[in-house]
Amino acid sequence: MLLVSLLVLVYIWMTVSKQIEFNEAKTMWSVIIFRKYKFFSDLQYIPLVIGFIVGIAQYAPEALQSRLKLTLHLPVKENKILIQMLFAGFVLIGLLFLFIEIFLTIITGIYFPSEIVSDMLTTIYPWILSGFAVYFAIGSIFVEPVWSRRITLIITSIALISILFTTGDFTFSALLLLTIVTFIIPFWTILTGYNFKRGIK
């Protein structure tokens, strides 16, 4: 995942540098400012894919191979171990996203003023959130034992993630609200863990 992210970032870097070379910097700036051109748009779904892959890799074997029972039998409080599992994945994808943001900030900072860097960071923020949202949602969906609730979780998660990919600028309040909603999802996992413990089918 790190390699794929790096390849996409290098591709973005090379594309930007070539565009500036062929079109002059001020033309490029004008396209970015007035036509809202996103030179980093190739990155849009990368966080989502990272969150999805990490979530599936971590939770699918736990649920499908009944390993969750093994995990919940460890001499640790159930909620604590579920939170630790989520935290481990959160840290992993968080580090990958941090790497993407830093790399992209450096590339952007080389060619463009700080206003464009800031605009770029605001634009990619919902995409980054989508990575966390899908990861947390997968955790909840796999731990949840009841299929009807799983489907509800899937539909709700798709709705949230779709909002994150809506075109147009988000206000600060909207971003704050979306951040809160995304980070509420881990609490679903605690709830679904409770359902798992009750053995509801």
Place this chain on the structure above:
Amino acid sequence: MENVVEVKNLTHYYGKKLVYENLNFSIKKGSIFGLLGKNGTGKTTTINILNGFLKPASGQCLMFGEDSYKLSPETKARVGFLIEGHIQYDFMNIVQIEKFYSQFYPKWKKEPYWELMSKLKVTQGQRISKMSCGQRSQVALGLLLAQDPDLLILDDYSMGLDAGYRRLFIDYLSEYAKAEGKTIFITSHIIQDLENFLDDCVIIDYNSVLLTMPVKEFQKNFRQFNFTTQEAHLNLEKDDLVRNFENIKGHCVIYTFASESEVSEYLTQKGIAFTNLKLESMSLEDAFIGITGKY
């Protein structure tokens, strides 16, 4: 003697389907207790309730005096649990998994684990997922023994194992049971392996509990009588005396807790003409099939 496990009036349903009603048993400290039943009678359900993975419809399970649905981490550390199919973190190798588990268990003893691992023809870097079913079972057993639990719960340890690995499992469990105060709760669909191993048992059938008693008492008092009759289609319904009945072309078998004279008197009272009434010896597996039936 102190009870490690107490199951009181346990009733459970899956949807509207009754699994069993009013299951009662207790497991004494230091004993080996078998939960026996055919496939689908609720053995794994009981184990799930005991380990707190299922809330029963009614009744209560206590483990070391704690409600099994709310086990504290300290109590969980005293209970070794083998999940049906020897499920483990199979993406790890034998070194990684030993290191992983050792962090959780304060009484961790690595010696029994490595003793078992030394007998396996596996490399230290080999992932558990790349091992045979028998080898995986030994990894799971080694990890359980290293936890040095006071109670070992084994859900169908024999699943997928050949005779050699099953024997090895029982041999190690016997050694473990000899240690002071260690208790084993075991289910298996291969009853013959448990002969001379179990102290007490509960036998469950579809929707009901057939009996709860010491195995020696069961084997001593549960009897098989064969007789022949001219009535090729004779059928005896189950009652207080007849626990099971089979008739194959006039060659009849009664399974009962009654004595030979009681059976003879019973048949005479029913007006059944019979000859060659004879007591047959039974293994534990024969007795199990006798009480649960072949179907």
